[in-house]
Amino acid sequence: MDLLFSEKNKAIALVAFDTLFNRRDYEAAERFWSPNYIQHSAHIPAGRDGLFNLIKSLPPTLRYENQLVVADGDTVITHGRFSGIGLPASWITADIMTIKDGVLVEHWDVIQDEATKLQSQSGNPMFGSSFPS
Numbered sequence: 001m002d003l004l005f006s007e008k009n010k011a012i013a014l015v016a017f018d019t020l021f022n023r024r025d026y027e028a029a030e031r032f033w034s035p036n037y038i039q040h041s042a043h044i045p046a047g048r049d050g051l052f053n054l055i056k057s058l059p060p061t062l063r064y065e066n067q068l069v070v071a072d073g074d075t076v077i078t079h080g081r082f083s084g085i086g087l088p089a090s091w092i093t094a095d096i097m098t099i100k101d102g103v104l105v106e107h108w109d110v111i112q113d114e115a116t117k118l119q120s121q122s123g124n125p126m127f128g129s130s131f132p133s
Contacts, residue, residue, distance in 0.1 A: 006071035009099045013076040014066055016104060017095075021064035021082070026052055033104050040108040059086045067127055074099050081114065081127045089113035092126045 016032035019025050029052070037048040044051055055062070061084030068079040076097045083090040092114050098106040117123075117131040125131045 002073075006073060009074060009076050010069045010071045012099055012102055013071075013078060013095075013097055013104070014069060017064050017066065017078065017080070020052070020055060021062060024055065024060075024062075026056075031103070034100075037104060038106040040106070041111075043109070043111060044107075059084060061086075065127075079127075083132075087113075089115075090127075090132060 012032065016029065019032060020029040030048070033048045033051065035048060037051070039046050039050060044054055063083050064080055065083070066078055066080045070077050076099055078093075078095045078097075080093055080095065081090050082093060085091060090113075091111050093112075094110040096108040097104050112126070114126050114132055117125075120126070120131070
């Protein structure tokens with residue numbers, strides 16, 4: 001696969017996540033999620049509307065931070081943190097997406113509660129270089 005194609009898809013994924021999760025600009029986010037979006041997450045209702053409605057139901061404190069993004073053609077994987085979600089712990093996620101013609105068409109994820117320093121058996125944070133405060 002073309003390196004430029006992979007780089008473009010990484011940028012699309014990051015802008016899409018910022019638009020929906022941080023800016024909560026649903027009209028703009030429609031440009032990034034296919035109307036036929038396929039959701040595989042057990043935590044998110046089906047389709048684009050299911051995802052958007054879930055985000056609308058979360059507190060305004062919701063934030064997404066990205067630590068790593070990798071791509072191989074139309075497959076993009078992000079490693080990030082969802083904080084301010086209204087739960088005791090932030091979520092550390094690996095989001096796997098398929099991007100076709102500049103829009104997200106399919107999504108899988110792996111979600112784990114972020115461990116504190118006391119909870120971490122390795123002594124290392126799950127995200128970034130420090131533990132959450």
